[in-house]
Amino acid sequence: MIPLYVSVATRAFRRYSTYTAATLSGLFTNCVFGCIICFVYLALWDQRPNAGGYDASDAVTYVWLGQAMLMTVMVWGGGVTNDLAERIRSGDVAIDLYRPVPLIGWYVAQDVGRAGFHLLTRGLGPTIVGALLFDVRFPSGPVAWLGFAVAVVLALLVSFAVRFLVASTSFWLLDASGPNAVAFLMAAFFSGLTVPLVIFPGWSRDVVMALPWASYIQVPADIWLGKREGWDLLAGLGFGVLWAVVLFAACHLVLRRATRKVVVQGG
Amino acid sequence: MADQATGVIGVSARGYRDIARMWVKAALAYPASFWMMAASQFFLTLLDFVGIWIMFHTIDSLGGFDLTEIAFLYGATAFGIGVADLLGGQVERLGELIRMGRLDGMLLKPLPLLVQVCADQFALRRVARITQALVMLGVASYWVDWTPAKVGLTLVMLVSGSVIFLSIFVVFGCVQFWTVDASEVANAFTYGGNTMTQYPLTVFPKQVVTALTYLVPLAFVNWYPSLYILDRADPYGFPEWLRYASPIAAVALVAVTAVVWRAGVRHYESTGS
Numbered sequence: 001m002i003p004l005y006v007s008v009a010t011r012a013f014r015r016y017s018t019y020t021a022a023t024l025s026g027l028f029t030n031c032v033f034g035c036i037i038c039f040v041y042l043a044l045w046d047q048r049p050n051a052g053g054y055d056a057s058d059a060v061t062y063v064w065l066g067q068a069m070l071m072t073v074m075v076w077g078g079g080v081t082n083d084l085a086e087r088i089r090s091g092d093v094a095i096d097l098y099r100p101v102p103l104i105g106w107y108v109a110q111d112v113g114r115a116g117f118h119l120l121t122r123g124l125g126p127t128i129v130g131a132l133l134f135d136v137r138f139p140s141g142p143v144a145w146l147g148f149a150v151a152v153v154l155a156l157l158v159s160f161a162v163r164f165l166v167a168s169t170s171f172w173l174l175d176a177s178g179p180n181a182v183a184f185l186m187a188a189f190f191s192g193l194t195v196p197l198v199i200f201p202g203w204s205r206d207v208v209m210a211l212p213w214a215s216y217i218q219v220p221a222d223i224w225l226g227k228r229e230g231w232d233l234l235a236g237l238g239f240g241v242l243w244a245v246v247l248f249a250a251c252h253l254v255l256r257r258a259t260r261k262v263v264v265q266g267g
Numbered sequence: 268m269a270d271q272a273t274g275v276i277g278v279s280a281r282g283y284r285d286i287a288r289m290w291v292k293a294a295l296a297y298p299a300s301f302w303m304m305a306a307s308q309f310f311l312t313l314l315d316f317v318g319i320w321i322m323f324h325t326i327d328s329l330g331g332f333d334l335t336e337i338a339f340l341y342g343a344t345a346f347g348i349g350v351a352d353l354l355g356g357q358v359e360r361l362g363e364l365i366r367m368g369r370l371d372g373m374l375l376k377p378l379p380l381l382v383q384v385c386a387d388q389f390a391l392r393r394v395a396r397i398t399q400a401l402v403m404l405g406v407a408s409y410w411v412d413w414t415p416a417k418v419g420l421t422l423v424m425l426v427s428g429s430v431i432f433l434s435i436f437v438v439f440g441c442v443q444f445w446t447v448d449a450s451e452v453a454n455a456f457t458y459g460g461n462t463m464t465q466y467p468l469t470v471f472p473k474q475v476v477t478a479l480t481y482l483v484p485l486a487f488v489n490w491y492p493s494l495y496i497l498d499r500a501d502p503y504g505f506p507e508w509l510r511y512a513s514p515i516a517a518v519a520l521v522a523v524t525a526v527v528w529r530a531g532v533r534h535y536e537s538t539g540s
Contacts, residue, residue: 048326
């Protein structure tokens with residue numbers, strides 16, 4: 001079973017690596033946005049040097065981590081789950097259900113391969129460019145590096161589960177573009193891509209920090225920056241695990257219901 | 268010659284309207300999706316501003332401008348990109364049209380290619396973003412000391428801003444004539460430009476503002492006219508007449524766009540398969 005998943009992931013990695021021009025143009029856009037947001041944040045932190053417990057260097061680091069995570073974690077949605085939504089609409093999902101591999105695992109493996117490719121290109125690229133242009137900080141030791149790596153994997157799993165749930169609305173609506181748009185909206189804001197979640201005021205900060213999207217950028221960034229250490233670091237990872245478990249359970253549940261519906265529809 | 272030109276414009280406008288009407292009808296066939304997408308467009312652009320509003324919980328001014336002034340800048344640029352995206356945002360998918368061979372089909376039809384590409388999959392839901400921009404502008408207007416000249420310049424700004432963004436969509440969309448899957452480059456200038464102009468340009472280094480004035484004239488979308496409307500001296504000391512120069516920038520950019528588009532179409536040689 002494991003070798004199968006590995007080869008599915010490898011194929012997905014290769015599939016995404018075919019589009020060199022798309023990768024380069026995406027990288028370019030990530031870097032432009034990174035610079036724009038950095039200047040805005042620098043203006044903000046210039047006036048309030050300790051906003052959200054970050055200093056200016058933390059803030060610009062956060063910006064580039066956000067750009068790096070954007071595609072790796074697929075913050076906005078899409079990726080292999082878009083293929084799934086299309087296959088549900090066209091009915092090809094029946095083939096996926098016949099495979100001797102669980103459907104969710106099949107798509108997770110693909111998404112891991114895709115994420116691997118995006119991490120090496122659209123993740124590493126902006127990080128390097130950001131470090132060259134701005135005063136970017138790096139993790140202080142092996143524990144922070146390791147914690148960050150685990151947090152990214154958890155972010156990917158949570159994001160996958162959310163995207164899977166969005167795609168599976170196609171089973172009922174046939175067209176997932178509405179839910180896609182809503183999911184995009186939620187993720188763009190609650191992941192901390194628009195503004196770091198740490199500078200949300202008062203109780204709204206506690207709320208957004210408890211939502212699954214906080215695991216996309218904010219938690220990994222806090223580990224990277226050394227804002228979460230020791231028990232705090234473990235709590236951050238535990239938060240990701242918790243959401244991953246809950247959301248994957250929801251995926252299984254939805255899929256079971258949907259499968260029954262597909263069978264009914266197919267007669 | 269002049270008659271011929273008006274003829275082409277008339278045909279183009281009618282053609283665009285007919286294609287757009289068809290796509291609107293198609294979109295309304297899935298009303299749930301349509302309204303969900305329209306609502307999320309409305310809120311998506313609104314949330315960008317909520318982001319700025321959150322920033323203002325920790326600060327009183329950004330780049331020397333307060334929240335109401337930034338709301339004005341924000342509304343103006345959101346309107347510009349909203350109209351441009353509604354009318355021509357589909358240029359983004361030029362590469363897809365090329366890959367699927369649909370562009371060949373379009374070349375055979377008696378309607379200018381650019382009109383067909385822009386009208387393809389016309390998305391009425393994008394009106395939501397324009398609505399949101401107008402609401403924002405309306406609210407921000409409360410703090411503006413209006414004079415007839417300022418009202419006039421505001422209208423000029425909104426039209427010029429839309430034309431500038433539309434041209435930028437098309438110019439950078441043309442990259443896809445050369446590399447089919449490089450559509451994302453354009454985002455750096457369209458959405459990137461929109462993001463930049465949401466903020467007072469004082470936030471950026473002077474070289475960036477110079478580039479946005481003389482190279483990619485995004486500063487004319489809202490910044491220069493707003494300096495006049497908001498009674499602000501130019502923090503970077505650029506010439507005063509730039510405040511009224513948005514239409515000039517728009518016309519110049521349209522000319523460049525026409526040249527680039529023609530070059531792109533001439534370079535296009537079908538997918539060949």
